[in-house]
Amino acid sequence: MLEILLLRPGHLGILAILLFWRLTYLPVHGSLFPTKPIRGTVYVAGQPARVTWKEDGRTPLLNTTVGMRIDLYAGKSTFVATLAKNVDPSDLSASLFIPSQVPANYHSFNLRFVIPKPPTIIYTANFNIIPNYISKPAVTSQQGSLSVARQAVVTVTSTLSSRISGSQGTIIEPSRTVSVSAGAFWTPGKHRYKLGAMDMEKMKFRLLFIVWPSLVGLSMAF
8 A cells, every 4th residue: 555655746746855855954953952941941131142052963063064143932923133243153152131121012033053064953942031220210210310310409508597687687787777776875764775675676587588588498407
C-alpha cells in the first residue's frame, strides 16, 4: 500500500517537500535553544534585559552562524522593535534594552532569533513586560512643591518685616511731634492730659497696626 502511494505523482511531491523541510530546517532549529527568557520571566520596560541560549550540538554549529538578529514581538505577530543586530551566536548571551514604550494591551511577549543564513527563526517562550514604576517627574514635582512652599514662607516673612518697619516709621513721626511740643510741661494739667491721650492713641495704633499683623503673619508662617 505504501509503495502504491509513493508511486502517485501528488504524493511524491508532498514527500519531497517534507523531506526537504526535515533536512533543512529541523537541525538548524535544534542548534540554538533559548534558556532565557522562559515562561514566567518578567522584564521591566526601559530597563536592561539579559538573554541567554545554548547549543545542543547539532549542525550547523553556532560558531559557523553569523549575523543573528533579535526581535521583540507582542502576542503572536505584533512587531515591537529590533533589540539587537549582528549578534554572535557563539556568545551564548546578550544584553538587550527593553523599550520604554510597549503595547499596553498585551500581556504576552516573545523574542525571535532571526538567522539569515540558513534562513531560520527561533522563538523563545512567552514572557511578560511590566511598566517602570520609578517615576522621576514625581520627584521633580515634589521638589517643586517644596520650593513653592519655601518661597511662600519667604514672601510672608518679607511682607511681615516690611509692614513692621513701615508701621514703626509711621509711629516715629508722631513721637517726634509730641517731643517738639513739649513746651506743655510749663502748664502741667492741660498738656499732661493731652499727652496721656496721645500715648493711649499710640498704644492703640501699635496694637492695631503692629502687634496684630505680626501675630497674623506668624500664624501663617507656622
